[in-house]
Amino acid sequence: KQEVTQIPAALSVPEGENLVLNCSFTDSAIYNLQWFRQDPGKGLTSLLLIQSSQREQTSGRLNASLDKSSGRSTLYIAASQPGDSATYLCAGLYNTDKLIFGTGTRLQVFP
Amino acid sequence: DVKVTQSSRYLVKRTGEKVFLECVQDMDHENMFWYRQDPGLGLRLIYFSYDVKMKEKGDIPEGYSVSREKKERFSLILESASTNQTSMYLCASTPITAGVSSSTDTQYFGPGTRLTVL
Numbered sequence: 001k002q003e004v005t006q007i008p009a010a011l012s013v014p015e016g017e018n019l020v021l022n023c024s025f026t027d028s029a030i031y032n033l034q035w036f037r038q039d040p041g042k043g044l045t046s047l048l049l050i051q052s053s054q055r056e057q058t059s060g061r062l063n064a065s066l067d068k069s070s071g072r073s074t075l076y077i078a079a080s081q082p083g084d085s086a087t088y089l090c091a092g093l094y095n096t097d098k099l100i101f102g103t104g105t106r107l108q109v110f111p
Numbered sequence: 112d113v114k115v116t117q118s119s120r121y122l123v124k125r126t127g128e129k130v131f132l133e134c135v136q137d138m139d140h141e142n143m144f145w146y147r148q149d150p151g152l153g154l155r156l157i158y159f160s161y162d163v164k165m166k167e168k169g170d171i172p173e174g175y176s177v178s179r180e181k182k183e184r185f186s187l188i189l190e191s192a193s194t195n196q197t198s199m200y201l202c203a204s205t206p207i208t209a210g211v212s213s214s215t216d217t218q219y220f221g222p223g224t225r226l227t228v229l
Contacts, residue, residue: 034217034218036220041199041223041225042222042223043115043201043220043221043222043223044201044203044218044220045220046217046218046219049217089153089154091154097142097159097161098156098159098169099154099156099218101153101154102153103151103152103153104153
């Protein structure tokens, strides 16, 4: 069964800290691995998409890596800001065209 | 920019009522999806559709049905709402074409509908 797990479930850090969010998946036959951001009571916004042939993607202060052999992806956030506070979800796309989501990491960055 | 809209942000219904949740996307995407999101369970796929009048069951279709009469619109129907269907419902669309999985396309989500069934 294809499963995606995110640890930790919640994280609270002071502003300016660099941090890493973790995502693991049981089936390495993914087409891509995606990271989303969700603000409270809102929909999901795509942050980064890493194709199965890629190792990482970067957008501004965000860097996502993918290691298919170990079934892991990480989202690195540099110099965190209070505006980064949100829930971050990772999801793996498989050949069924369906995304399998993790349960998310709720991040709070305090001033 | 891709825009996915959902008919209601908040909805309160009574047990046994028939409920319609509407989703519209403006980018001519072939695929559309309905998820529900519950604390500790994450997003779970209810139904998806590859094209007009086509539908596929997701992981938790029981108690739900869908309708896709036009390409841009995908409706989720609760035939007889129950309290365990209280949840956040999210619609998404993607240009991935059925049978030809692209590894470069993400799903675009609507703002969600918070449904409460009393």
